[in-house]
Amino acid sequence: MSTNNDNTASTLIKHDFTDAEDPFALFEQWLKKAQDNEINDPTAMSLATVDSRGMPNVRMVLLKGFDRQGFVFYTNFDSAKGEELLNAKKAAMGFHWKSIRRQVRIRGNVEIVSDEEADAYYASRPRGSRIGAWASKQSHPLESKYALEMEVAKYTAKFGISAIPRPEHWSGFRIVPTSIEFWKDGAFRLHDRMLFARKDSSDSWRKTRLYP
Numbered sequence: 001m002s003t004n005n006d007n008t009a010s011t012l013i014k015h016d017f018t019d020a021e022d023p024f025a026l027f028e029q030w031l032k033k034a035q036d037n038e039i040n041d042p043t044a045m046s047l048a049t050v051d052s053r054g055m056p057n058v059r060m061v062l063l064k065g066f067d068r069q070g071f072v073f074y075t076n077f078d079s080a081k082g083e084e085l086l087n088a089k090k091a092a093m094g095f096h097w098k099s100i101r102r103q104v105r106i107r108g109n110v111e112i113v114s115d116e117e118a119d120a121y122y123a124s125r126p127r128g129s130r131i132g133a134w135a136s137k138q139s140h141p142l143e144s145k146y147a148l149e150m151e152v153a154k155y156t157a158k159f160g161i162s163a164i165p166r167p168e169h170w171s172g173f174r175i176v177p178t179s180i181e182f183w184k185d186g187a188f189r190l191h192d193r194m195l196f197a198r199k200d201s202s203d204s205w206r207k208t209r210l211y212p
């Protein structure tokens, strides 16, 4: 299996990658490339948390916003991840884009997005998804699929054709990064790794190349 299918265009990006000083700009560039190449869900990322006993947990979520403040996704705050994030206030996340053979790893502190930001995103979701946010007690035991369908029917009837408010238990988390590592596949497993790290969001980034 080929491990590196660089053409002239991606060689240029590789040059940008090793020279880059701004991890947010580099992430934006890589995400754009992933969006142009991945067959689905280029914004899918693994989200790692830790529970109150120190046991790690991981699952996929979708990145729904990203800027210099951090990386935003939405979920149910009463879910396992919600409770773990509210408790530990730290998380890690990983992107793996198979089509372009790249990985980005991010670690950082967790904040809750503003109500205005969460309302705006919630309002942009399809009506069925907004009802689903009310109907699903995410991560809690569900006795049957029928019980979930009954919850969906209940909230569909309750809201009728009126506006559906955002449930209090449903909002977004922002991971404010303290490290962002870019990984690009190389021949014979001699991959390129570039780690950007800082103490907190007021600090400047330090860049270190890592052995593969």
Ligand SMILES: Cc1cc2nc3c(=O)[nH]c(=O)nc-3n(C[C@H](O)[C@H](O)[C@H](O)COP(=O)(O)O)c2cc1C
Pocket: 041, 044, 057, 058, 059, 060, 061, 062, 063, 073, 074, 075, 076, 079, 080, 081, 082, 138, 139
């Ligand atoms: C590609 C993909 C994207 C997902 N995106 C989200 C998401 O954005 N938010 C969310 O709450 N769950 C999302 N899920 C479901 C989660 O992986 C998980 O099953 C759910 O959130 C419950 O996780 P928890 O019990 O650890 O809280 C996604 C699953 C997949 C496979």
